[in-house]
Amino acid sequence: MLRKVLQAFEEADGPVKLADLSRELGVEPGALEGMVDFWVRKGRIQASGQGSGLFACTTTDCGTCGDVNSCPLVARLPQMYAIAQDSPQQQMDA
Amino acid sequence: MATPVTRHRKIASTEPPVASSPTTPASFAIDYGPEAEAVLVAIQTEIEHAPTLCEQYPPRWLAIQIVERDEDILRRLQASAEGASLLKRADRHIQRLAEVYGDDADIVLTDHRYGWINTLVRQVVTRPDEEKVTLSERLDRVLTHRVLGLPIFLAAMWAVFKLTSDVTAPYLDWISGVISGPVTEWAIALFHFLGLGGTWVESLVVDGVIAGVGGVLVFVPVLMSLYLALAVLEDSGYMARAAFLMDRLMQPLGLHGKSFLPMIVGFGCTVPAIYATRTLENRRDRVLTGLLVPFMSCSARLPVYVLFAAIFFPGRAGLVIFGIYMLGIAAAVLLGLVLKRTLFQGNDGAAFVMELPPYRVPTLRSIWLHMWRRTSSFMHKAWTVIMVMSIVVWALMAIPAGPGRGAFAHTEIDDSIFATAAQAIAPVFAPLGFGSWQASGSLITGFVAKEVVVSTLGQTYGAEVAATGDETPPQAVNPVQDLVRIGAGFVQATVDTIKSIPLIVGIDLFPHDESPEPSALMSSIQRSFAATSGGHAGLAGLAFMVFVLLYTPCIVAVTAARHEFGARWMWTSVIGQFALAWIAAFLVFQGGLLLGLG
Amino acid sequence: MADYLIALAGNPNAGKSTIFNALTGARQHVGNWPGKTVEKKSGLFRYRETEIEIVDLPGAYSLSAFSPEEVIARDFLLEARPDLVVTVLDAANLERNLYLAVQILELGAPAVVVLNMADVAESQGLTIDDERLSQALKAPVVRTVGRREQGIDQLVETVYQQLIRRDKGAGPSRPAEVTLERL
Numbered sequence A: 001m002l003r004k005v006l007q008a009f010e011e012a013d014g015p016v017k018l019a020d021l022s023r024e025l026g027v028e029p030g031a032l033e034g035m036v037d038f039w040v041r042k043g044r045i046q047a048s049g050q051g052s053g054l055f056a057c058t059t060t061d062c063g064t065c066g067d068v069n070s071c072p073l074v075a076r077l078p079q080m081y082a083i084a085q086d087s088p089q090q091q092m093d094a
Numbered sequence B: 001m002a003t004p005v006t007r008h009r010k011i012a013s014t015e016p017p018v019a020s021s022p023t024t025p026a027s028f029a030i031d032y033g034p035e036a037e038a039v040l041v042a043i044q045t046e047i048e049h050a051p052t053l054c055e056q057y058p059p060r061w062l063a064i065q066i067v068e069r070d071e072d073i074l075r076r077l078q079a080s081a082e083g084a085s086l087l088k089r090a091d092r093h094i095q096r097l098a099e100v101y102g103d104d105a106d107i108v109l110t111d112h113r114y115g116w117i118n119t120l121v122r123q124v125v126t127r128p129d130e131e132k133v134t135l136s137e138r139l140d141r142v143l144t145h146r147v148l149g150l151p152i153f154l155a156a157m158w159a160v161f162k163l164t165s166d167v168t169a170p171y172l173d174w175i176s177g178v179i180s181g182p183v184t185e186w187a188i189a190l191f192h193f194l195g196l197g198g199t200w201v202e203s204l205v206v207d208g209v210i211a212g213v214g215g216v217l218v219f220v221p222v223l224m225s226l227y228l229a230l231a232v233l234e235d236s237g238y239m240a241r242a243a244f245l246m247d248r249l250m251q252p253l254g255l256h257g258k259s260f261l262p263m264i265v266g267f268g269c270t271v272p273a274i275y276a277t278r279t280l281e282n283r284r285d286r287v288l289t290g291l292l293v294p295f296m297s298c299s300a301r302l303p304v305y306v307l308f309a310a311i312f313f314p315g316r317a318g319l320v321i322f323g324i325y326m327l328g329i330a331a332a333v334l335l336g337l338v339l340k341r342t343l344f345q346g347n348d349g350a351a352f353v354m355e356l357p358p359y360r361v362p363t364l365r366s367i368w369l370h371m372w373r374r375t376s377s378f379m380h381k382a383w384t385v386i387m388v389m390s391i392v393v394w395a396l397m398a399i400p401a402g403p404g405r406g407a408f409a410h411t412e413i414d415d416s417i418f419a420t421a422a423q424a425i426a427p428v429f430a431p432l433g434f435g436s437w438q439a440s441g442s443l444i445t446g447f448v449a450k451e452v453v454v455s456t457l458g459q460t461y462g463a464e465v466a467a468t469g470d471e472t473p474p475q476a477v478n479p480v481q482d483l484v485r486i487g488a489g490f491v492q493a494t495v496d497t498i499k500s501i502p503l504i505v506g507i508d509l510f511p512h513d514e515s516p517e518p519s520a521l522m523s524s525i526q527r528s529f530a531a532t533s534g535g536h537a538g539l540a541g542l543a544f545m546v547f548v549l550l551y552t553p554c555i556v557a558v559t560a561a562r563h564e565f566g567a568r569w570m571w572t573s574v575i576g577q578f579a580l581a582w583i584a585a586f587l588v589f590q591g592g593l594l595l596g597l598g
Numbered sequence C: 001m002a003d004y005l006i007a008l009a010g011n012p013n014a015g016k017s018t019i020f021n022a023l024t025g026a027r028q029h030v031g032n033w034p035g036k037t038v039e040k041k042s043g044l045f046r047y048r049e050t051e052i053e054i055v056d057l058p059g060a061y062s063l064s065a066f067s068p069e070e071v072i073a074r075d076f077l078l079e080a081r082p083d084l085v086v087t088v089l090d091a092a093n094l095e096r097n098l099y100l101a102v103q104i105l106e107l108g109a110p111a112v113v114v115l116n117m118a119d120v121a122e123s124q125g126l127t128i129d130d131e132r133l134s135q136a137l138k139a140p141v142v143r144t145v146g147r148r149e150q151g152i153d154q155l156v157e158t159v160y161q162q163l164i165r166r167d168k169g170a171g172p173s174r175p176a177e178v179t180l181e182r183l
């Protein structure tokens, strides 16, 4: 079951709704979330969305927010997941 | 024993006792498959030879935890000699299992457990043939439809810009009137009262701060309405769908998935968007995305568009601004395609799986909160970055460019170092139709922040307006009368706004009286652009907007790019953006002339 | 002095506290888990001359050590070894909720499985075969609607039957002094 979920992530080309994936795999949405969480913990799937540290903007001198943790200009995006590429190719160097 | 004390007992006694478990209590176990079971049994046997462990933990359960690499249990086992040696022996078995499955052993067990549960649920739960379709799903069928989704999204965005530019125009006029009218008059009266009338202090406040910062604050209603619309779209759950649609749109172009996320962030602000590229594992993808992100028009650029659209395209402002945003996306997509096929060849980003929350009716409270947070951050910027820049520009406009050209704060504006320096650069922009020193000066200060383009235009053209205007001595200020005027103006603006709301959907219920009287600043810009473009002010204005869209967003974004990608890529990005902005503006202006437009 | 100790386990929002309140009424004690900031609720109820202590475990999705709540729940089950674990499941989200239930059963704890939110499942048109579920899990299944206190009586009866059956049965019962020690 878990593997099928990972496989679906790997094979997806173009965005997929979690709800559609749940229907496709015949897994209840809640259970699918649990499986996705498992892969996120294993580091095979990367989660990005609110509170995931993605928007950790490290500047305070942008003059807009003055509060690092809450850039008001960034829209609240849905929770998104994507397969983590485990072999980063570091070909481009400055 | 005493009489029952709980109500359950009381109620229960009126009902027949219920039969208990239909099964005999056998111990529960999942079959993890032959290979895994062999490993579990082997480890379990080891555990059974360790008496203290047996006492503390059920053996099979402990074996499962060891194979699943439960960190807490492993730590506890490591702490004792018995546990540590058990782990060592268990590792051998686990290795074997991992080899058989070609994957981590813990995955094998968890996978089996989920599979076992899934099978059980399929046996135990019967779902209705026709699964109940929630309203949310039905909405999604239309709003995220393969074909209809995108046009609906574009229409929604168009309506948002229509709202922000056309509908709020009356408020914009009102604030503009308040700042250039009563506020300026009060300040002048105050300085005269203090005996500072006509001094450089008065000039600093009136020509520096009020003209600069005030010129930007005029756009508060515009931004508030944009933030209002965005808050409604976000809180209702539609923005999540928009992200989904955009990602799908980018997919054939290979710019989807993780590289797309920073681009979406870029519509708010380029700086966090550049930092958001960190989620990409691959440096090549990070740099590529970092190069494209600045073309997503950030909200700081909106005041420039609104001002220029109001001057040059009254009545079509919403459409023009919408077009500018689309142009930014198109530029990013085209450049992305080119770079991906040349410098940045590589695999496409992994696709996103998105959890779309159900639609809901937004609460007034949360809409207000979001709108307020964003508006106040804009105001904060006005009092910091823009204020400082306004004072700097004022000072540079007050310092004469050389001996014999007046004294500090008593120089002809054209003789100031600001005008002289800007004039020297102006020829660069002459082929684009806006070769005046005011336009070039505002684009230079605009490197700091895009709002500064507006504040500098307000100062440079404002000084001109003041100079040509008759120098009337300050009239006696009547605050009560002024306040009444301000209040009446606000009411009138509200009435006008409400009247213009049907315009969003293209219905014109109220006959137009006449186009609103353009402000002195607006007509001054119009005249100047007409002069530098040989009478094609509209084309020059559009070229200016395109230039502002495409050149460096702000100095902080440049710093962020250097921080994330290094100095080389930072310069590549700054120079590339400038070149692209120049070429695009050139094409708009000269192309427009060739086609006989404007 | 309670005769038995039982624990309520389940996912967050499965309805544990609702059922806990229905069982104990006012006989509750609220404190913290030792060394944690997580609230610990325990209470007492009496049924057929038997005094039962019940502990409301923090909500958890699994018994793996991923969150403090999960560690607390697991340690309690391992160390206090309750006589029975009442596993509360959200019947409308059975698949996810079963994960914890299965892990509790794998721990070897005697359990009663509660299908709470039966009303929600029904309104979604789901039919659940309790009998089959009970057979697969090797534990009795009781259906409840915690919010309306439906099925609570049956739950109490089932819990009671399980407790005395284990006492009578040959199953590995805990030494008596542990029961006393605990309280």
Ligand SMILES: Nc1nc2c(ncn2[C@@H]2O[C@H](COP(=O)(O)OP(=O)(O)O)[C@@H](O)[C@H]2O)c(=O)[nH]1
Binding pocket: C010, C011, C012, C013, C014, C015, C016, C017, C018, C019, C059, C116, C117, C118, C119, C120, C144, C145, C146, C147, C148
């Ligand atoms: N519809 C319905 N709601 C319930 C039921 N049981 C509990 N709830 C509600 O579900 C929510 C969560 O319950 P709670 O007992 O706090 O869950 P806990 O996190 O497991 O303690 C509360 O709002 C309860 O009122 C039920 O059987 N049916």
Ligand SMILES: [Mg+2]
Binding pocket: C016, C017, C018
């Ligand atoms: Mg609770």
